[in-house]
Amino acid sequence: MPQETQTLCATLPGPATAPEAHMPTPVPDTSIPMQHLGTGDRSKAWQTEGYKALSKWMASENDFFVFRRFESLNANTILYLQHRITELEKRLESIHGMIEGSAPEQKLKNSSFGWDAKYMPERSQIMSELSCLLMHYNQYIEAFSKIRTRPRAEKRQIDNVENWLARRAITKEETDFVNHKSDLITINSRSRPPLGQWLETCQNLHLWKLFKAKHLDGLHVPSAATAYSSDEAFERFTTLGIIFVGLIMLLAPMWWLECVPDSKARLGVITGFVCVFMLAMTTATINRPFEVVAATAAYAAVLMVFMQIEGNGNN
Numbered sequence: 001m002p003q004e005t006q007t008l009c010a011t012l013p014g015p016a017t018a019p020e021a022h023m024p025t026p027v028p029d030t031s032i033p034m035q036h037l038g039t040g041d042r043s044k045a046w047q048t049e050g051y052k053a054l055s056k057w058m059a060s061e062n063d064f065f066v067f068r069r070f071e072s073l074n075a076n077t078i079l080y081l082q083h084r085i086t087e088l089e090k091r092l093e094s095i096h097g098m099i100e101g102s103a104p105e106q107k108l109k110n111s112s113f114g115w116d117a118k119y120m121p122e123r124s125q126i127m128s129e130l131s132c133l134l135m136h137y138n139q140y141i142e143a144f145s146k147i148r149t150r151p152r153a154e155k156r157q158i159d160n161v162e163n164w165l166a167r168r169a170i171t172k173e174e175t176d177f178v179n180h181k182s183d184l185i186t187i188n189s190r191s192r193p194p195l196g197q198w199l200e201t202c203q204n205l206h207l208w209k210l211f212k213a214k215h216l217d218g219l220h221v222p223s224a225a226t227a228y229s230s231d232e233a234f235e236r237f238t239t240l241g242i243i244f245v246g247l248i249m250l251l252a253p254m255w256w257l258e259c260v261p262d263s264k265a266r267l268g269v270i271t272g273f274v275c276v277f278m279l280a281m282t283t284a285t286i287n288r289p290f291e292v293v294a295a296t297a298a299y300a301a302v303l304m305v306f307m308q309i310e311g312n313g314n315n
Helices: 003-011 052-058 072-098 113-119 119-147 157-165 171-181 194-201 231-258 263-283 289-314
Strands: 064-068 184-188
Touching: 052 157, 064 157, 072 119, 113 119, 157 171, 157 184, 194 263, 231 263, 231 289, 263 289
Parallel strands: none
Antiparallel strands: 064 184
16 A cells, blocks of 8 residues: 555544544643632633643533534545545556456456456555545545534634633633634534523523522532523423413413404404414424414414304304
């Protein structure tokens, strides 16, 4: 195998989920214990905290896991592998065509890998190189396709990282990754309705006792500058809010229609509640559009039944 390919195969790791993946050999931890600095002394954060503090802080909350996707570099690498594989493919086809057109007395073969190993070593080397390159090519595309599905980091998540890096515990040149905002991704890919997303952007809500997460020793970093909120608390709050609003949307029109004798006015009340219901379904749930329309149609049918019942009672 050519030296260039041997070097590539030896240094290019497969995806972390692949059996062939390898990670760098860990080195013993000889650093000093992390100190929790107060707001008054951060002049030596680069010495007392550094990457150990940043790693522990990021690991303490999914919203803090913000990294670059390296879209252009990944695409460039895949294109290079594709180019190299294409070159070998053309050479392989050239050897096959040469043997196919050779004279019978030359006794050249396209039918045996064993014969190639003895009499056509170039083709054996090409096959060996292709097996390595194709493995990395396939794994690279599969791994990068998973990375591409990760959501882009939200502004609040990027702000969290920028606020932590402002303590200057990391060398300035090595914090540049956070400036590539369009290339940043997060591992926190929870599906949330627009209402839930809006609630989580309200920083004051994260400080409420109702939404605070229970402190977990060994995971959460004790710090006056970091407040941990509970995703489950936000989801419960949103669910209870939807139930409460849904109850109002059912009971309010019943009583309102009782007080409106005119049929056109009743139709106006129903139209207003149907519009509010569709808006609530769009912003407070993660249903698809046709599911929102179907639920709205069912709600409108219920209100029309109320209208007919009240109309018959007045008659």
